[in-house]
Amino acid sequence: MQGFWELLYTPLVIAEKHQYPMKNPIEQLEAKRQEAMLGGGQKRIDAQHAKGKLSARERIHFLLDEGSFEEIGMLVTHRAQDFDMQKQVFLGDGVVTGYGTVNGRLVYVFSQDFTVFGGSLSETHAEKIVKIMDLALKNGAPLIGLNDSGGARIQEGVVSLGGYADIFVRNVKASGVIPQLSAIMGPCAGGAVYSPAITDFILMVEQSSYMFVTGPNVVKTVTHEEVTSEELGGAHTHASKSGVTHFACANEIECINHLKQLLSYMPQNCEEDAPVYAYEAGGNELRPDLANIIPANPQQPYDMREVIEGTVDEGSFLEVHKEFAESIIVGFARIGGRSIGLIANQPAHLAGVLDINSSRKGARFVRFCDAFNIPLLVLVDVPGFLPGTDQEWHGIITNGAKLLYAFSEATVPKVTVITRKAYGGAYDVMSSKHIGADMNYAWPAAEIAVMGAKGAAEIIFKSEIAAAENPEAKLQEKVDDYTEKFANPYRAAARGFIDEVIRPEETRHKLIRAFKMLENKVETMPRKKHGNIPL
Numbered sequence: 001m002q003g004f005w006e007l008l009y010t011p012l013v014i015a016e017k018h019q020y021p022m023k024n025p026i027e028q029l030e031a032k033r034q035e036a037m038l039g040g041g042q043k044r045i046d047a048q049h050a051k052g053k054l055s056a057r058e059r060i061h062f063l064l065d066e067g068s069f070e071e072i073g074m075l076v077t078h079r080a081q082d083f084d085m086q087k088q089v090f091l092g093d094g095v096v097t098g099y100g101t102v103n104g105r106l107v108y109v110f111s112q113d114f115t116v117f118g119g120s121l122s123e124t125h126a127e128k129i130v131k132i133m134d135l136a137l138k139n140g141a142p143l144i145g146l147n148d149s150g151g152a153r154i155q156e157g158v159v160s161l162g163g164y165a166d167i168f169v170r171n172v173k174a175s176g177v178i179p180q181l182s183a184i185m186g187p188c189a190g191g192a193v194y195s196p197a198i199t200d201f202i203l204m205v206e207q208s209s210y211m212f213v214t215g216p217n218v219v220k221t222v223t224h225e226e227v228t229s230e231e232l233g234g235a236h237t238h239a240s241k242s243g244v245t246h247f248a249c250a251n252e253i254e255c256i257n258h259l260k261q262l263l264s265y266m267p268q269n270c271e272e273d274a275p276v277y278a279y280e281a282g283g284n285e286l287r288p289d290l291a292n293i294i295p296a297n298p299q300q301p302y303d304m305r306e307v308i309e310g311t312v313d314e315g316s317f318l319e320v321h322k323e324f325a326e327s328i329i330v331g332f333a334r335i336g337g338r339s340i341g342l343i344a345n346q347p348a349h350l351a352g353v354l355d356i357n358s359s360r361k362g363a364r365f366v367r368f369c370d371a372f373n374i375p376l377l378v379l380v381d382v383p384g385f386l387p388g389t390d391q392e393w394h395g396i397i398t399n400g401a402k403l404l405y406a407f408s409e410a411t412v413p414k415v416t417v418i419t420r421k422a423y424g425g426a427y428d429v430m431s432s433k434h435i436g437a438d439m440n441y442a443w444p445a446a447e448i449a450v451m452g453a454k455g456a457a458e459i460i461f462k463s464e465i466a467a468a469e470n471p472e473a474k475l476q477e478k479v480d481d482y483t484e485k486f487a488n489p490y491r492a493a494a495r496g497f498i499d500e501v502i503r504p505e506e507t508r509h510k511l512i513r514a515f516k517m518l519e520n521k522v523e524t525m526p527r528k529k530h531g532n533i534p535l
């Protein structure tokens, strides 16, 4: 394992823990600083490395621009007296907090130090995090939490629980005001999971992090299930099954790089716009490859990622929640240098159907983008909502309504492109003109109808087909008839529900112009305390 770390980076030089009292005040300060740098000591740092984990300070080192970190509260110590705790005092008390820059932009950061009481949260550890959160909120800059903690400091009892609550309530106050990102780089259990859960994005590291409300031992006692920590709450579990985490990263460096990339699409706070990247305007924006993606047979799948890659600025797409609810794709990208949030049905997975999880996933992402002034691009190829008892009994009505609600309340620029199917209620929901999209495009192969032609013909011409000499031929005749009348974009275009039917290869060009045209959009909702999204 040592070799792995040496290959990956040059280890930070960490001073030896100071052993002797100093008289000179400057020497005394330096000795204290050096002691704080050691956290729980070199042995525990080595143990951390042996587990394939970075130390709290190393994580900050890789996250922030070189030399930009300013630490706050390095000399804080706990106040506990029980269990001989006064004999075990570590400067900083298990969390490194401060501010610095990522690609030149201010961020506030806390990084829990597992080498001090397992990174557990004491009263003073919580106070340090709270101080950073308050500064982040007052100064309007993102908050990044690097979590690696055994949970509440067991020796402190309720003051530790109170410390968590102080953090939770600030997470909520900051929600929608500044971006909050949580990287889980070790254990995260019990009520401690709820701070990350309130933040905007969670990233986990495979094999070395986990999140659960109750661990495998309690699970075994209560439900008699035998499960490992990794199965119960590891990165892959939460990325694919629960959707709790947005990214499952192969290692900590990948996790930190994802944090940086995520930040690049976001403004500093809800009053600002995301940074605009250099973009050469006026080039040839036609993308001929887009014309070859939709299969001739409307029942055949295709990968919507190809449409996305062919539309957005090259290499700019960062998919979020990739392994979860795969019938919808969400992520950030840039078009003409400007950040956008992308929500796209994925015909390659369950035909792009909307179900409970894909609706939840889409809705949460839309709300993040709307809160932080990130325009929305919606790519539609949706056959409808998923039928069945499982979906109905688990609340597809309430959950589908979340996506409808989120698109309807979003006031950022919204541009929709229907690439193929837009059927039934899902047509309305997927950012249709009717619920407030600013520009609605359709490709010529689009089918905008109550349902697919075959299903429609079977219902409305049921008796005619049954009575026909050749029912199959009759059905086909009716399907063709319905297709010609309704399974196209032209009825919607005639009504103005589609602003323009465009050739696929023109899509990027049209979108660059549309988003530019919409960049000063102002739309407000009626004054209210807050809406009541169907949670």
Ligand code: HXC
Residues within 6 Å of the ligand: 044, 115, 116, 117, 118, 119, 120, 149, 150, 151, 152, 153, 154, 155, 161, 164, 165, 187, 189, 190, 191, 192
């Ligand atoms: C105080 C703790 C601690 C804790 C770990 N340590 N967790 N100290 N409070 N919560 C200390 C250990 O004593 C040890 O100290 C060092 O951290 C490393 O712990 P190990 O057990 O040696 O490490 P490891 O084997 O990697 O196991 C890590 C662990 C385990 C899985 C996190 O330590 C553990 O299960 N801890 C308890 C977790 C827990 O039940 N927390 C409370 C959850 S309830 P030394 O001196 O040996 O280095 C909760 C409520 C929050 O958090 C509610 C919010 C509303």
